[in-house]
Amino acid sequence: MKKSVSIIGGGPAALILAALLDCEKFKVTVYEKNKTLGRKFLVAGKGGFNLTHSEPIAELIARYTPPHFLEKALLDFDNEDFRQWIDTIGIPTYIGSSKRVYPESGIKPITVLNAILAVLTKQGVAIQYQHTWTGWRNKDDIVFNTDTAIKSDYTIFALGGGSWKITGSDGAWLDLFARKNIPIVAFQSSNCAYRVNWPEDFILEHEGSPLKNIAISCLNKRQKGEAVITRFGLEGNAIYALSPHIREELESQQKATIFLDLKPTLCHEDLLDKIRKSTFKKTSETLQKEVKLSPAQIGLLKKYLSKEIYLNPELLAQNIKKLSLEITGAALLNDAISTTGGIQLNAVDENFQLKDKKSNYCIGEMLDWDAPTGGYLLQACFSMGMHLARHLNSLS
Numbered sequence: 001m002k003k004s005v006s007i008i009g010g011g012p013a014a015l016i017l018a019a020l021l022d023c024e025k026f027k028v029t030v031y032e033k034n035k036t037l038g039r040k041f042l043v044a045g046k047g048g049f050n051l052t053h054s055e056p057i058a059e060l061i062a063r064y065t066p067p068h069f070l071e072k073a074l075l076d077f078d079n080e081d082f083r084q085w086i087d088t089i090g091i092p093t094y095i096g097s098s099k100r101v102y103p104e105s106g107i108k109p110i111t112v113l114n115a116i117l118a119v120l121t122k123q124g125v126a127i128q129y130q131h132t133w134t135g136w137r138n139k140d141d142i143v144f145n146t147d148t149a150i151k152s153d154y155t156i157f158a159l160g161g162g163s164w165k166i167t168g169s170d171g172a173w174l175d176l177f178a179r180k181n182i183p184i185v186a187f188q189s190s191n192c193a194y195r196v197n198w199p200e201d202f203i204l205e206h207e208g209s210p211l212k213n214i215a216i217s218c219l220n221k222r223q224k225g226e227a228v229i230t231r232f233g234l235e236g237n238a239i240y241a242l243s244p245h246i247r248e249e250l251e252s253q254q255k256a257t258i259f260l261d262l263k264p265t266l267c268h269e270d271l272l273d274k275i276r277k278s279t280f281k282k283t284s285e286t287l288q289k290e291v292k293l294s295p296a297q298i299g300l301l302k303k304y305l306s307k308e309i310y311l312n313p314e315l316l317a318q319n320i321k322k323l324s325l326e327i328t329g330a331a332l333l334n335d336a337i338s339t340t341g342g343i344q345l346n347a348v349d350e351n352f353q354l355k356d357k358k359s360n361y362c363i364g365e366m367l368d369w370d371a372p373t374g375g376y377l378l379q380a381c382f383s384m385g386m387h388l389a390r391h392l393n394s395l396s
Helices: 012-020 039-045 057-061 067-076 079-088 109-123 174-179 200-206 243-253 268-277 283-290 295-304 313-321 376-395
Strands: 003-008 026-031 093-095 100-103 126-128 133-137 141-144 148-150 154-157 184-190 210-218 221-229 233-235 256-261 323-327 338-343 360-362
Touching (some): 012 109, 039 109, 057 067, 067 376, 079 093, 079 376, 174 184, 210 295, 233 323, 243 256, 243 323, 268 313
Parallel strands (some): 003 026, 154 360
Antiparallel strands (some): 133 141, 210 221, 256 323
């Protein structure tokens, strides 16, 4: 007789798990609170639909915080394994110039989602929509919509994090676990905008300006990329990847210091040489025409450096390579791309089973791990789903 598997949530981790469970051994049902599956997956695809990242697996693992928690799942089902699997369901991919992995041209997020759903249909997976999980009854019965109780041999929670409430990922489930004394951590914003208290005259002139080909550092982490100056502060991939380090400083000091390298392609000595040898009389012309800084980059230097430092080639070069800015806060949860927090990692075993609630598992963003944008978030969710599918398939 088949054992029953109840998967609560309809995001990437849940869908690949359902697709890969052995349909000869399990009767699988996905319970989704919305009227459709994969809403956050579809919304995320609107901003540049990268499915994973192509870098070597050791480097990829190091992108996660903490890296050891996801290492086994990522090794079991790495970025190349994922590309091969998704190709088998009709979604060929390519590696872009950024080393991110995208579906081939013309393939939209809904096409990818439908391809995965077609696998679920073939596997005989049942889907119950508009089923909001509201807790447990008795010992392990799961309850939906306050009154519908379901008995299941295995229950897998894939409830998502606390960002993008419009997609259903609102984190409202957190208190239900806390009531059962399952260790939790409050949600925090990640991969989000960070507040900088810009001088008003600066932001009036430069709001919306990109800072291209820069590097940003915080504590011991340095990230190359781009950022955008907004009225709130800074956002973009160059600062998103520093989220764990910025949060650490904000928690301990209520502020964080970041350092901008406005010309990472030049070392300090070469930069200083360019400035000293320039034939332009005005420093701003030298920065624009010799150093190739943008108006916004020059504006930052003018606003944050004294006249004496700005006109001193040695000190100016130092600040082009290491301009200090103060971060005073993070964007709200609902404005973040992803969140940290949720179920504490020490609450689950190596197969994501709750230690104090056997046959109950948690996967995806509802666990307290972090990753930058660029395909890492999706890869981790797919790897966790695959890892758990293999584990459950091996039990019966």
